[in-house]
Amino acid sequence: MSTQDEVATERSRTVDSAMVPRQFVVTASRRDTRDTRTLELRALGDEPLAFGSGQFTMLSAFGAGEVPISISGDPTRPEVLQHTIRDVGGATRALVAASPGTMLGVRGPFGHGWQVADGRGSDIVFVAGGIGLAPLRPAILEVCADRASYGRVSLLYGARTPEDILFGPDLRVWARDHDIDVEETVDTGPHAWRGRVGLVTQLVARVAFDAAHTLALVCGPEVMMRYAAQALIHCGVTADRIRLSMERNMKCGVGLCGHCQLRELFLCVDGPVLSYDRLEPLMTRAEL
Amino acid sequence: MSSDAVGDETPRVTHTGGMAGKSDGQGPADRIIDVPGLQALVDRLIARGYTVIGPTVQSGAIVNAAITSVEELPQGWGDDQDAGHYRLRRRDDEALFGYASGAQSAKPVFFPTEEVLWRGRRTQEGFTVEPDDSAGRDAPYALLGVRSCDLSAIGIHDVVLTGRVHGDVAYAARRAAAFVVAVTCSDPGGTCFCVSMGTGPRPEQGRGAPYDLSLTELLNGGPHRFVVEVASERGADVLDEIGAGPAPAEDVVAGDAVAEEADARMGRHVDTDGLKELLYAAADSPVWDDVATRCLACGNCTAVCPTCFCTSVEDVTDLTGDLAGRTRVWDSCFDADYSWIHGGTVRATTKARYRQWMTHKLGSWIDQFGMSGCVGCGRCVTWCPAAIDITAEAAALRAAAEPDERDAGTLP
Numbered sequence A: 001m002s003t004q005d006e007v008a009t010e011r012s013r014t015v016d017s018a019m020v021p022r023q024f025v026v027t028a029s030r031r032d033t034r035d036t037r038t039l040e041l042r043a044l045g046d047e048p049l050a051f052g053s054g055q056f057t058m059l060s061a062f063g064a065g066e067v068p069i070s071i072s073g074d075p076t077r078p079e080v081l082q083h084t085i086r087d088v089g090g091a092t093r094a095l096v097a098a099s100p101g102t103m104l105g106v107r108g109p110f111g112h113g114w115q116v117a118d119g120r121g122s123d124i125v126f127v128a129g130g131i132g133l134a135p136l137r138p139a140i141l142e143v144c145a146d147r148a149s150y151g152r153v154s155l156l157y158g159a160r161t162p163e164d165i166l167f168g169p170d171l172r173v174w175a176r177d178h179d180i181d182v183e184e185t186v187d188t189g190p191h192a193w194r195g196r197v198g199l200v201t202q203l204v205a206r207v208a209f210d211a212a213h214t215l216a217l218v219c220g221p222e223v224m225m226r227y228a229a230q231a232l233i234h235c236g237v238t239a240d241r242i243r244l245s246m247e248r249n250m251k252c253g254v255g256l257c258g259h260c261q262l263r264e265l266f267l268c269v270d271g272p273v274l275s276y277d278r279l280e281p282l283m284t285r286a287e288l
Numbered sequence B: 001m002s003s004d005a006v007g008d009e010t011p012r013v014t015h016t017g018g019m020a021g022k023s024d025g026q027g028p029a030d031r032i033i034d035v036p037g038l039q040a041l042v043d044r045l046i047a048r049g050y051t052v053i054g055p056t057v058q059s060g061a062i063v064n065a066a067i068t069s070v071e072e073l074p075q076g077w078g079d080d081q082d083a084g085h086y087r088l089r090r091r092d093d094e095a096l097f098g099y100a101s102g103a104q105s106a107k108p109v110f111f112p113t114e115e116v117l118w119r120g121r122r123t124q125e126g127f128t129v130e131p132d133d134s135a136g137r138d139a140p141y142a143l144l145g146v147r148s149c150d151l152s153a154i155g156i157h158d159v160v161l162t163g164r165v166h167g168d169v170a171y172a173a174r175r176a177a178a179f180v181v182a183v184t185c186s187d188p189g190g191t192c193f194c195v196s197m198g199t200g201p202r203p204e205q206g207r208g209a210p211y212d213l214s215l216t217e218l219l220n221g222g223p224h225r226f227v228v229e230v231a232s233e234r235g236a237d238v239l240d241e242i243g244a245g246p247a248p249a250e251d252v253v254a255g256d257a258v259a260e261e262a263d264a265r266m267g268r269h270v271d272t273d274g275l276k277e278l279l280y281a282a283a284d285s286p287v288w289d290d291v292a293t294r295c296l297a298c299g300n301c302t303a304v305c306p307t308c309f310c311t312s313v314e315d316v317t318d319l320t321g322d323l324a325g326r327t328r329v330w331d332s333c334f335d336a337d338y339s340w341i342h343g344g345t346v347r348a349t350t351k352a353r354y355r356q357w358m359t360h361k362l363g364s365w366i367d368q369f370g371m372s373g374c375v376g377c378g379r380c381v382t383w384c385p386a387a388i389d390i391t392a393e394a395a396a397l398r399a400a401a402e403p404d405e406r407d408a409g410t411l412p
């Protein structure tokens, strides 16, 4: 065999597909809101899926398409895979409908996550919009588990209506037991709603943090993230200390399909979490 | 040329890079074969178990197909290529490789339009997952007549599809098994610009994908024959098996002359100097609006481009819903669904899609993979129904940007 063959054969042996799913079984399904459910899954064979906060999997119900979904569970409990899914179309409808006992396909975990530990010793500001709280949840749990390592911690959370607020019990525990300043707001609320109405980005100015020593983690619709980043910058947080989780169409999760590109970035590999200094020039150009 | 004895033990895959001509005394000696010799080569490759894929004439174009005989090659055919224009023409000689890039490169051979990733059956417990590994069991391919630009394109796909953490397993299996016979372009087309992109017109070891043999066709000063560069041990073995003798010195020199003449006859040109920065800075250029008035967003350019690799994934179920297959299929950044996320298409306009395509090819590819995503084969220019020309658009962007740069004092 020539050197060339050996190089090529060696390459074909080391190429790792990552396109074939592992089988997981739904062990619990909890209704969060009218369109969102949290699934708990266990791997067939019980081998845990170790992950970092902010990573995602490519999740599929049999024959119903595969979509990127962030892991919403506790990174210190990798034996339970948690996903919080909002029903918005074909694939997510099938996933939300998966009852305990249903088998799902899982590829991953993929992507570059929050790396919240970079914020040890400083203040943390979480900003979440809608389903964007789900990808932040592992990072929040990480901070709770090591609360003493962080300064002031706040969570600014905006939902469409009070009914759409996710993880209500979690929010109370985080505020009560872990000294997190949890501020909620809704776009529209009924008369009985005593809480805030308005944009989550307006909450940035209301919470206390030391801008020079703050790490901000932001997840939500792209416009909301842009405004949140601008508000944080306005308060003195530098762009490199603001991290956003980006959403694009993703078909592979491993840099092969091309769909998630944002100019030179493959958001599935380089992201989904990236700092705003990197993203700003790319997000402020329409349709890039 | 070389004093190396044929069949000595020096490794044949020498990545010398940037050799100008071939009569420079490096590597094993060139050989010579005539047309019956080429048939003997095809026969040997078939005997070794390869499916030989070579250029043929089909529906008025040069198209790759499985061949068994050199008579299936496009003897005496040339082509006229221009923006939005492709026509075969009769040559006044009997050249077998006297045309430029055909309608498709090697891309569909190694990276077919559709590939089953895995199949599953619904069961009591859920479903089965059966990975599709049939690619490794296909008869290996021997590609005959791969152009230098296309060798570079294969080299790019090797990096994109197998050179990172995760790869395309089926592609890797086909590539590992393949035998490649390259060819020097003697008659580049009107849309070729491999010289600008540094990818041709003559195959060079160390540039692009490795190859086993490389042919340079000679029609004058003797019988119809080919100078054969030997680039791998198994290439040398095959030539030994067919009894190919050493090339006479004057044929080696004549081969170099063919490449030099081709070099001087490129139909198109691109100024690549600072092109990535130019494209990044030109995101809001009015040139994109202008292209958008002409581009049909048909995706022809991405389908014929030898480096475009975007794919989608589809789940297909049978009527009962109990059998499913997940398939990866070619996709195009010109498609509206390509950038769809719940709530809308990110690149809703043709302007944004053309900008994405061209910026990726000539700009962001360099950041991603350390090389340009364009090899200058000219296919996207030739096969665009609207005659849109990537070289002309690159020049238009540069022309539109230059006054600004002058204002900014970055240019004299």
Ligand SMILES: Cc1cc2nc3c(=O)[nH]c(=O)nc-3n(C[C@H](O)[C@H](O)[C@H](O)COP(=O)(O)OP(=O)(O)OC[C@H]3O[C@@H](n4cnc5c(N)ncnc54)[C@H](O)[C@@H]3O)c2cc1C
Pocket: A056, A065, A066, A067, A068, A069, A070, A071, A084, A085, A086, A087, A088, A089, A090, A091, A092, A093, A131, A134, A135, A246, A247, A248, A249, A250, A272, B340, B341, B342, B343
């Ligand atoms: C990194 C990442 C993490 C995500 N995390 C979550 C999460 O934790 N919970 C959650 O509910 N949603 C999450 N999403 C969004 C989720 O992937 C989409 O809602 C889902 O793809 C919609 O698919 P569908 O078939 O139900 O909808 P349709 O609108 O019918 O979509 C058709 C196809 O378009 C693509 N698509 C549509 N919307 C999106 C989108 N927003 N992002 C990427 N591809 C899309 C998919 O390929 C989908 O199959 C995440 C997206 C990304 C990129």
Ligand code: SF4
Pocket: B294, B295, B296, B297, B298, B299, B300, B301, B302, B334, B380, B383, B384, B385, B386, B387, B388
């Ligand atoms: S550039 Fe030409 S080939 Fe490409 S999508 Fe537009 S019209 Fe089609």
Ligand code: SF4
Pocket: B301, B304, B305, B306, B307, B308, B361, B373, B374, B375, B376, B377, B378, B379, B380, B381, B390
């Ligand atoms: S962009 Fe056009 S010229 Fe460049 S490699 Fe692709 S098809 Fe060929």
Ligand code: FES
Pocket: A249, A250, A251, A252, A253, A254, A255, A256, A257, A258, A259, A260, A261, A266, A267, A268, A269
């Ligand atoms: S999701 Fe396929 S390249 Fe990123």
